[in-house]
Structure formats: C-alpha cells, structure tokens
Amino acid sequence: MEILWNIIVLIVVGAIAGFIARAVVPGKQSMSIGMTIVLGIVGSLVGNLLGSLISGRGFELGTAGIIGSIIGAIVVLLVYVFATRGRSRAVR
16 A cells, blocks of 8 residues: 555656646647656656765665655756757758
8 A cells, every 4th residue: 555655646746846847947848747747757766866966875766855856857858858959840
C-alpha cells in the first residue's frame, strides 16, 4: 500500500511541477498531460541531483521536494525547448 501511495504522490507532484514549468517557460510547448507529468517526474530527479551537487552530498538517486521538482522541471523543459527549437522550423 505504501508503494501505491508513493506512486500517486510522485504523479501528483510531477503534474504540479510540470504544469508550473510549462507556465514559466515562454513559448508554446506541444505536450500532452502525460508528457507534462513525465516532465515533472524527470524534473524532480534532476532537481534532486542539482540539490545534492550544490550541497556537496554527491549523487543521490531520488526525488526532490516540490520546489526542487519545479526548478528541475524548468531546467529540463528549457533543455527540451532549445534542443527542439530548430527542428520545428525545419519541418515546415
């Protein structure tokens, strides 16, 4: 039961972090709700990594809190936007 609860919390925090990151980063990001949740979950992992590197604890695999998740999701979304920026114009 605890594992199910942790998965639900991870999905909810991922959704919140993903939606806030999409609202903060300018431009249009064509993502489904599922991809927004994945963005938030990956952002949580990145936020934890950045936090552990800044604090000097070294690499720890895990998730960050809501603030760390939002910051990580913004970083991941900015990388995604810059990586796909030229591709959308080249296809047209």
